[in-house]
Amino acid sequence: MLIFTRFKWEAAVLVRAAAFLYFPISCYAADIEAGKAKAQLCIICHGPGGNSVIPEYPSLSGQPAQAISTALFRFREGNRKNPIMSALAADLSNADMNNLAAYFSSIKRTTTYQTQAENLVIGPELANKYNCTQCHGPKLLGLQHIPRVAGQQHEYLIIQLRGFKAQTRSDMDGNMSSAAANLNDGDIAVLADYIAGLADRPD
Numbered sequence: 001m002l003i004f005t006r007f008k009w010e011a012a013v014l015v016r017a018a019a020f021l022y023f024p025i026s027c028y029a030a031d032i033e034a035g036k037a038k039a040q041l042c043i044i045c046h047g048p049g050g051n052s053v054i055p056e057y058p059s060l061s062g063q064p065a066q067a068i069s070t071a072l073f074r075f076r077e078g079n080r081k082n083p084i085m086s087a088l089a090a091d092l093s094n095a096d097m098n099n100l101a102a103y104f105s106s107i108k109r110t111t112t113y114q115t116q117a118e119n120l121v122i123g124p125e126l127a128n129k130y131n132c133t134q135c136h137g138p139k140l141l142g143l144q145h146i147p148r149v150a151g152q153q154h155e156y157l158i159i160q161l162r163g164f165k166a167q168t169r170s171d172m173d174g175n176m177s178s179a180a181a182n183l184n185d186g187d188i189a190v191l192a193d194y195i196a197g198l199a200d201r202p203d
């Protein structure tokens with residue numbers, strides 16, 4: 001605390017952010033069992049194992065751990081705002097976030113969503129044309145802090161893509177708002193329909 005008082009508030013937040021983002025790699029072994037225990041609250045909304053059954057609520061399963069912990073951190077610090085998640089993240093420590101991220105990341109993503117036949121052809125074309133695959137990976141499975149979108153909830157995808165385009169959804173580096181700026185409503189409908197179907201069927 002004494003050290004932090006020398007910094008301006010912004011600098012202190014940056015230092016905390018940096019420490020948090022590098023912590024998992026350097027010296028902290030995330031505890032999946034502790035994450036699972038803590039996740040009992042989360043699965044009320046995010047579904048069993050983080051496979052959401054509510055169209056507007058995102059799945060967390062199979063998401064890169066760093067994308068989950070980064071999102072939680074940004075909710076807690078007020079960079080990303082949502083009435084529900086901002087309130088919940090306020091009570092989470094960095095260790096809680098890493099444990100929750102490790103747990104949800106370890107679960108297989110499933111979906112019952114069926115993509116329309118024509119979008120199985122147009123969808124991949126648009127995902128290449130608009131560089132979605134450049135950042136989110138060839139199969140849209142995400143990488144490090146970049147979220148997995150494959151098999152994400154259909155309504156959630158539409159809401160977020162519209163939000164990035166309108167610049168109402170916060171964006172850590174502006175990349176996603178730039179990517180969405182060129183999409184029209186038709187593109188968003190095709191991409192969301194295609195991407196939502198990209199996961200395993202439940203057993």
Ligand code: HEC
Binds near residue numbers: 056
């Ligand atoms: C009352 C319902 C509710 C509960 C409980 C809840 N969430 Fe959420 N969560 C949401 C909603 C709604 C969103 C989408 C917010 C948005 O649109 O930005 C969300 C978003 C998220 C995201 C961002 C996902 C993404 O793909 O960007 C993460 C990570 C997350 N929640 C983790 C958790 C964790 C961990 C818990 C348990 C500690 C939890 N949530 C509990 C409703 C909930």
Ligand code: HEC
Binds near residue numbers: 132146157173180
């Ligand atoms: C230059 C890199 C880049 C490109 C290109 C890009 N994205 Fe993203 N995308 C990101 C990053 C980084 C985030 C996380 C933004 C944040 O939460 O601050 C993101 C977030 C998202 C989200 C929200 C995910 C969630 O769980 O909340 C969706 C949906 C998405 N991207 C879809 C797409 C689609 C569809 C395309 C192609 C039209 C695309 N992205 C192109 C980097 C990119």
